[in-house]
Amino acid sequence: MNIIHCRDYEEMSGKAATLVIQEVERKKNLLLCAATGNSPTGFYAKLVEKSEKDKIFFDQLKVIKLDEWGGIPENHPSSCEYYLQTKLVEPLRIPPERYISFQSNPTDPAAECARIQAELDTQGPIDLCILGIGANGHIGFNEPALFLEPHCHIARLSGHSLTHTMVQSLNDKPTYGLTLGLQDIMRSRKIILLISGKNKEQIIQEFLSGKITTRLPASLLWLHPDVDCLIGI
Numbered sequence: 310m311n312i313i314h315c316r317d318y319e320e321m322s323g324k325a326a327t328l329v330i331q332e333v334e335r336k337k338n339l340l341l342c343a344a345t346g347n348s349p350t351g352f353y354a355k356l357v358e359k360s361e362k363d364k365i366f367f368d369q370l371k372v373i374k375l376d377e378w379g380g381i382p383e384n385h386p387s388s389c390e391y392y393l394q395t396k397l398v399e400p401l402r403i404p405p406e407r408y409i410s411f412q413s414n415p416t417d418p419a420a421e422c423a424r425i426q427a428e429l430d431t432q433g434p435i436d437l438c439i440l441g442i443g444a445n446g447h448i449g450f451n452e453p454a455l456f457l458e459p460h461c462h463i464a465r466l467s468g469h470s471l472t473h474t475m476v477q478s479l480n481d482k483p484t485y486g487l488t489l490g491l492q493d494i495m496r497s498r499k500i501i502l503l504i505s506g507k508n509k510e511q512i513i514q515e516f517l518s519g520k521i522t523t524r525l526p527a528s529l530l531w532l533h534p535d536v537d538c539l540i541g542i
C-alpha cells in the first residue's frame with residue numbers, strides 16, 4: 310500500500326484528482342466506483358474543474374455508486390444518489406447508460422442488490438475504486454463484523470454509520486444500507502482510499518498498523534496489490 314500523507318484536505322483532493330486523470334488518460338472508458346461523504350467531495354470538485362476545461366475528457370467514463378442509504382427517497386438531499394448526481398454525475402455529463410446505481414428506496418432491496426450485482430458482473434470488474442473509511446473502519450457499508458459479505462448486499466447499519474453527517478439530522482433515518490461487497494471492491498484493478506476528518510485519528514492508527522481483521526473492514530485493503538491511501542485531515 311502506498312501511504313501518502315498530505316498537508317491538508319486540499320492537497321489530498323488535488324493528488325487524488327491527478328491520479329484519476331492519469332488513469333482516465335490511459336483508459337477512457339474506465340469503470341470508476343464512487344464513494345460519497347466528506348472525504349471525496351473536494352476531489353470530485355477537481356474532476357469537475359477538469360471537465361469544464363476539457364469538455365470531452367470524461368466522455369467515455371463509466372460510474373458505479375459504491376453504496377446507498379436504504380429507505381430514504383432517491384431525490385432526498387441526504388441520499389448518496391443526490392450527492393453523486395450533484396457532485397459528479399451531472400457535472401461530468403455521465404448519461405444513464407454509463408451509470409450504475411442502487412435505488413435508495415427499492416420495493417425489493419434483495420432484488421435491487423441482485424440487479425446491481427448482475428450489472429457489475431457484466432461491466433466489471435471496477436477499474437478504479439474510490440473509497441473513504443468510516444471512523445469505525447467500514448468501507449462502503451461493509452461494517453465491522455465477524456464475517457464480511459463478498460458481494461452486493463443489504464447491510465445492517467451500525468450506530469456509528471447513522472451518526473454520519475449525511476443522515477445525522479434526519480428524523481426518518483435510513484433503515485438499512487445497500488452496498489457493494491468486499492470481493493467486489495477487492496477485485497478493483499486500482500483503489501484510492503481517501504482519509505479525512507478530525508474523528509479519524511484512532512482508526513488511522515489502527516489501520517496503519519497493517520493488521521488485518523474483519524472488525525476493521527478497511528484493513529482488508531492491505532491484501533490488495535495497488536492501493537493509494539491519501540491522508541489529508
Ligand code: F6R
Binds near residue numbers: 442443449
Ligand atoms: C459513503 C461510504 C462511507 C464513507 C465513510 C467515510 O459512500 O461508502 O463508507 O466513505 O463513512 O465518510 P466521510 O468521508 O464522510 O468521513
